[in-house]
Amino acid sequence: MTARRDIPHTQRAVVALIVTAVGAWYLARASLLAAAHTGRPAAPERLVAALMGPGERLAYRLLARAHARALASFRPRALAVEAEQLAMRVDEALRAASALNETTQEAPPLPEFVSDAAALTSALADALPATVIGADPTGRRPLVQLDRGARHQVVRGLGLVCGPDLIGRIERVNRSTSVAILATDREFAVAVRCLRSNHYVGVAEGDGSRLLTVRRALAAADAREGDVLVTAGEYPRIPIGVRVGVVERVQSVPPELLSVDEGASADDTQLSLSLVVSPVADLRRLDEVGILGARPPD
């Protein structure tokens, strides 16, 4: 066979790539529309994901086993350190849960706060356990793949927790797996309040890397470095009071740096605050997580 490199073949290659691009665009648009209306991907994606799901879970089991054996053989100390850190994280989660209980008991007797604690405890206890079986295959975004999907009653928008910490949100649900974006993803946003002052702070958004930011924090919230921020309960699928992160830095933003859309005016002399928030959970070492609000299978 001889290669033919004349122009008509190149033109056909370009046409094929354009047709593929248009097809990909329609598939992407259908995916977004289907997700917005039904909470699940479009039918072609569901079919492909259903076929590939068992393979992904098998690949996770094989690679996890190989990883554990390699660590045990070549870095036994690293394995021991990892086990110690896991035990410390479990202890820390238990201490945080009991501290939250004590804080709610010492807080002013606001009915909504007392009911928040009861609902939060119940929601965390009822979280569907899930295993992280993979990361973003393109490496571009802070995503995790979970071994729970539609057949485990998981739906789009459910919160993801690691112990008492909110770490993300379910973004895509396949038949036996699902994909969750982590709290540091640019598409993640959650309303937060300060645990110390019990005042609404603003909306915490992921920066796409390792932190969250509250770009326009209310000064009345009196948020300071070291304050714990918890969810403010504006989302029906994420309960009130789940820990989001700790304020790492408080920055003042002059009003002239705010856009008109953000409410800045020429007469505004008060400074606005911007908070840099660090997640408490280690998002690079997630193994077992919980899905809030998923009904357990019968």
Added chain:
Amino acid sequence: MGIVTLATAVSLALAVAASQPALARYCAVGWAFPDAATVAIVVAGLVLGAPEGLVVGFIVGVVTATQCGHVGVGGIIVSRSAVGLLAGLASTRVYRANVLVQFGAGALGSLVADMVLVLFSPPAYTGEWIAQSLGKSLASGIIAPLLFVIVVRVARWETGEGYLRPPSVRM
């Protein structure tokens, strides 16, 4: 190329695409991990030709899209399809039996996929993206000869020494 080689290349690409999230989790050194799914597309394109490379790239792109969020689905499919097509068009110009060529093809394929994806979905931090892409391309180049060996041995078994002749670019 014969039907067995085609089936092997497609099966290998699907198996590697299914394993890619676990590879990204367990085989990462810092930010770098081997983009084995893209390397499998490059292998399919170089061994089988442009049309097959485009189709394998599209299939792997759809599989990869189901492993990501809803944002950027189109860009993932287009980037993988483009890599398959370009690898197929380059199959008449490269000596595929050379290990260094296989390393370079795997590294370059991973880099091209990232660059095309950036056009659809710009990264949050450019410096981090550059470091990660370079690390990924190096890791992908390292594993490329392994995937080439699998497909090329099947091709050699099926067609004899004729597998070294470049495939036709009939579209």
